[in-house]
Amino acid sequence: MDSPRGRIYQMIQVEKGRLPLGESFVEHIDLCLDCRACETACPSGVEYGKLVEAARAQIEKHYHRPPLATLLRKLFYYEILPHPRRLRAAGKLLRLYQRSGLEAVLRATHLLSLFPGRLDRVAELAPRMEAPFFFDRLGTTVPAEGLRRFRVALFAGCIANLSFARLNDATVRVLARNGCEVVIVPDQVCCGALHVHAGIRDVARNLARRNIQAFTGRGFDAVISNAAGCGSVLKEYPLLFEEEGKEFHQPAREFSANVRDVTEFLAEIGLTPKLGMMKLRATYQDPCHLGHAQRIRTAPRKLLAAVPGLELIELKEAEVCCGSAGIYNVVHNEMSDRLLEGKMRRIDETRADLVLTANPGCLLQLRAGVKREGRHQRVMHVIELLDEAYRLAG
Amino acid sequence: MKPNGLSRELAGIVGEDGVLWRRDDLMLYEYDALSSMRQPDVVVFPRNTGNVVKIAKAAMRHNLPLVARGAGTGLSGGSVATEGGVLLVFSRMKQILEIDLENQRARVQPGVVNLDLSMAVADDGYYYAPDPSSQRACTIGGNVAENSGGPHTLAYGVTTNHVLALEIVLPDGEVIHTGARHWDRPGYDLTGMFVGSEGTLGIVTEITVRLSRKPEAVKTLLAIYSETADATRTVAAITARGITPAALEMMDGFCLRAVEEATHAGYPMDCAAVLLIEVEGLKESVEEHADEIEAVCRENRAREVRRAKSAEERDLLWKGRKTAFGALGRITPNYYVQDGVIPRTRLPEMLDFITALEKKYELHIGNIFHAGDGNLHPLILYDERNREQTAQVIKAAKEIITRCVEMGGSITGEHGVGLEKSDLMPLIFSENDLDLMRRIKDLFNPHGRLNPGKVLPTGKMCGELRGGLLGGGPV
Numbered sequence: 001m002d003s004p005r006g007r008i009y010q011m012i013q014v015e016k017g018r019l020p021l022g023e024s025f026v027e028h029i030d031l032c033l034d035c036r037a038c039e040t041a042c043p044s045g046v047e048y049g050k051l052v053e054a055a056r057a058q059i060e061k062h063y064h065r066p067p068l069a070t071l072l073r074k075l076f077y078y079e080i081l082p083h084p085r086r087l088r089a090a091g092k093l094l095r096l097y098q099r100s101g102l103e104a105v106l107r108a109t110h111l112l113s114l115f116p117g118r119l120d121r122v123a124e125l126a127p128r129m130e131a132p133f134f135f136d137r138l139g140t141t142v143p144a145e146g147l148r149r150f151r152v153a154l155f156a157g158c159i160a161n162l163s164f165a166r167l168n169d170a171t172v173r174v175l176a177r178n179g180c181e182v183v184i185v186p187d188q189v190c191c192g193a194l195h196v197h198a199g200i201r202d203v204a205r206n207l208a209r210r211n212i213q214a215f216t217g218r219g220f221d222a223v224i225s226n227a228a229g230c231g232s233v234l235k236e237y238p239l240l241f242e243e244e245g246k247e248f249h250q251p252a253r254e255f256s257a258n259v260r261d262v263t264e265f266l267a268e269i270g271l272t273p274k275l276g277m278m279k280l281r282a283t284y285q286d287p288c289h290l291g292h293a294q295r296i297r298t299a300p301r302k303l304l305a306a307v308p309g310l311e312l313i314e315l316k317e318a319e320v321c322c323g324s325a326g327i328y329n330v331v332h333n334e335m336s337d338r339l340l341e342g343k344m345r346r347i348d349e350t351r352a353d354l355v356l357t358a359n360p361g362c363l364l365q366l367r368a369g370v371k372r373e374g375r376h377q378r379v380m381h382v383i384e385l386l387d388e389a390y391r392l393a394g
Numbered sequence: 395m396k397p398n399g400l401s402r403e404l405a406g407i408v409g410e411d412g413v414l415w416r417r418d419d420l421m422l423y424e425y426d427a428l429s430s431m432r433q434p435d436v437v438v439f440p441r442n443t444g445n446v447v448k449i450a451k452a453a454m455r456h457n458l459p460l461v462a463r464g465a466g467t468g469l470s471g472g473s474v475a476t477e478g479g480v481l482l483v484f485s486r487m488k489q490i491l492e493i494d495l496e497n498q499r500a501r502v503q504p505g506v507v508n509l510d511l512s513m514a515v516a517d518d519g520y521y522y523a524p525d526p527s528s529q530r531a532c533t534i535g536g537n538v539a540e541n542s543g544g545p546h547t548l549a550y551g552v553t554t555n556h557v558l559a560l561e562i563v564l565p566d567g568e569v570i571h572t573g574a575r576h577w578d579r580p581g582y583d584l585t586g587m588f589v590g591s592e593g594t595l596g597i598v599t600e601i602t603v604r605l606s607r608k609p610e611a612v613k614t615l616l617a618i619y620s621e622t623a624d625a626t627r628t629v630a631a632i633t634a635r636g637i638t639p640a641a642l643e644m645m646d647g648f649c650l651r652a653v654e655e656a657t658h659a660g661y662p663m664d665c666a667a668v669l670l671i672e673v674e675g676l677k678e679s680v681e682e683h684a685d686e687i688e689a690v691c692r693e694n695r696a697r698e699v700r701r702a703k704s705a706e707e708r709d710l711l712w713k714g715r716k717t718a719f720g721a722l723g724r725i726t727p728n729y730y731v732q733d734g735v736i737p738r739t740r741l742p743e744m745l746d747f748i749t750a751l752e753k754k755y756e757l758h759i760g761n762i763f764h765a766g767d768g769n770l771h772p773l774i775l776y777d778e779r780n781r782e783q784t785a786q787v788i789k790a791a792k793e794i795i796t797r798c799v800e801m802g803g804s805i806t807g808e809h810g811v812g813l814e815k816s817d818l819m820p821l822i823f824s825e826n827d828l829d830l831m832r833r834i835k836d837l838f839n840p841h842g843r844l845n846p847g848k849v850l851p852t853g854k855m856c857g858e859l860r861g862g863l864l865g866g867g868p869v
Contacts, residue, residue: 001414006422010422018421024418041530043720045724
């Protein structure tokens with residue numbers, strides 16, 4: 001029963017003072033995926049993402065959530081995400097939990113299902129901690145293979161340092177293979193996308209400032225992200241400085257103008273040939289923050305078309321969210337599951353062996369879907385596929 | 395705040411999560427695509443016909459109005475509970491129950507989205523013909539209530555020409571069936587009577603529709619004009635030649651510029667008007683008709699005639715046309731779309747009249763017409779925060795409709811009468827005609843609890859409510 005139309009109507013009524021900033025409003029605004037599919041559909045050009053993020057900032061300011069939710073939000077958004085060292089410590093703890101066998105025990109005994117809510121379902125979504133963490137690579141530079149055509153910076157992310165370390169490695173390799181010197185600047189921090197989506201704009205603004213300073217003035221041809229959610233907010237940093245911290249507006253604009261999604265960048269410069277044969281039937285799911293927010297749809301398909309042997313079957317409703325949506329699948333697990341179920345049905349229809357996408361969150365969600373349905377499909381980032389194809393070519 | 399007895403009773407039928415009763419939630423159902431009006435007392439989401447029967451009986455016991463709503467895209471206020479009561483929303487009855495391709499029919503629940511049905515049978519070469527511009531969102535139940543049309547109405551008719559049978563719940567909870575699953579039916583055409591009755595005779599809970607085979611070939615032409623009058627003259631000239639295009643649409647340059655900004659379909663930005671013309675049929679005949687139409691366009695001083703080269707190009711042109719109303723949102727916050735009908739031969743005259751009105755009331759009016767069947771959609775742009783301007787809009791709209799009737803046309807082509815035009819009904823029907831309609835309504839809906847205040851003039855549907863229709867906010 002939810003729709004962007006209704007949410008905008010509610011925003012107007014709150015503004016007019018007819019609707020209190022209370023339970024009903026918070027419920028509907030919270031339930032939005034912020035997938036921005038409505039922006040793609042909207043002929044009037046309404047920038048809904050901006051509206052819902054502003055509404056969430058109002059909620060954050062004026063609405064009191066229950067104590068437990070407040071505590072968890074404080075911990076996650078304020079105390080862990082913005083601090084690389086604490087993130088690393090949390091990653092180590094989680095790795096211990098996953099490796100010690102404790103996780104296996106909990107799963108086998110179904111102990112988690114004893115907790116209220118859907119803790120057992122949510123636990124399935126937890127990413128694997130990948131050693132060594134990508135944090136160790138911060139501050140290093142990887143030279144281009146062959147002639148140096150570009151000098152780029154990799155945006156490494158926050159949680160990705162822990163659980164998508166191998167994806168980041170693959171991204172560096174593929175960029176280097178395509179003539180890029182890849183600099184992994186040391187002082188970069190979380191992009192703040194999750195904060196923007198949660199309405200916590202002050203923390204997001206702070207993170208944005210640190211990133212702008214970390215990347216600016218070093219003569220990069222592009223700042224490259226392999227996460228659609230991160231890339232999208234990096235490109236929208238100027239919005240954070242429209243009302244506050246206006247002195248950062250211009251630097252933010254310069255920084256954002258230089259940000260590229262990795263698929264966008266590679267499609268732009270043209271792939272170095274010599275990709276190995278990948279005889280696979282594949283399909284591609286558009287990440288919402290790539291397709292809708294960044295409007296990048298042809299670039300990843302163009303890259304896939306360059307892989308010899310790969311047969312790409314278009315996924316019906318590829319533009320519909322898989323239910324991942326940042327941490328939506330954790331917070332609104334039931335609704336997210338419904339989306340995932342529909343998505344898995346569509347994937348089955350393609351009879352593909354390989355499901356490709358271009359965002360870490362979507363990878364986790366789709367992998368959980370494959371596992372839950374007892375399916376066999378591999379789920380990969382477009383870059384991981386290119387990396388494998390290059391490796392095969394030797 | 396606690397739910398009242400009625401809400402608890404309804405929750406007993408459809409479950410707690412199928413009822414909305416808090417004021418803050420009801421507010422979301424006080425509007426449709428016409429305007430904001432009034433909240434229902436309770437909103438309920440049935441899952442099947444059995445639920446609807448029980449809900450109807452509950453509403454009867456509480457002596458409350460019962461109003462059906464699909465996606466709320468209606469443009470005449472038809473799905474707003476203007477006298478409160480129980481609002482039945484069909485968003486959970488959206489199953490396609492049966493697809494029978496051999497017999498070219500499908501059985502659907504009323505909440506099925508129009509385009510979803512066509513998509514479901516597209517791979518087999520079929521589609522559901524009525525194609526309102528809102529077809530991505532609007533429901534077949536709503537289409538049945540309003541007897542909706544669309545660009546392809548010209549060749550294939552409106553909803554009523556594609557509905558074979560209905561299952562209907564009457565206000566006392568009785569279930570009746572009209573029509574038959576095959577194409578011929580003896581007895582009175584009750585299906586025909588229910589289609590377009592705007593929820594005032596019964597609540598439709600199941601619809602059997604005809605599916606159409608996709609044509610072998612389609613050609614889409616875009617004729618571009620430097621003078622609007624040339625475009626309107628072309629319309630009559632094409633049909634005078636005995637060619638019936640599948641669609642024949644007109645958009646003026648003002649609308650086009652907004653549309654092009656939204657879709658980048660390649661619409662020219664500097665013209666006075668375009669005609670979007672489609673011919674369908676067998677490969678050989680389509681080519682011939684397209685050539686003939688192109689010749690007529692050129693005889694009537696078309697600056698350029700383009701043909702869509704691919705399916706993608708055709709889709710993009712249509713996307714531009716079908717999202718045109720929304721695209722005007724780029725120009726002003728509000729628009730009021732009129733829905734009048736005139737004989738197509740009088741289009742040039744009507745456009746002059748509208749241009750004069752723009753000057754008289756100092757308003758901008760965009761023109762998007764289903765030109766082939768003389769169905770006008772002048773879009774009057776305004777900002778609801780400007781009270782004075784809003785009042786002018788209502789006056790201008792009334793003049794347009796009155797002029798339509800004077801030209802031998804009608805007060806609505808496809809958007810329905812609803813709340814918006816019930817007081818205009820006497821313009822086209824005599825007191826005897828209206829009295830017969832009232833008696834039919836009394837037969838099915840004796841206490842007037844079904845969608846009260848809609849379609850038939852009530853007398854109390856008065857000036858101040860009409861005055862508040864646009865941007866007045868809820869009353």
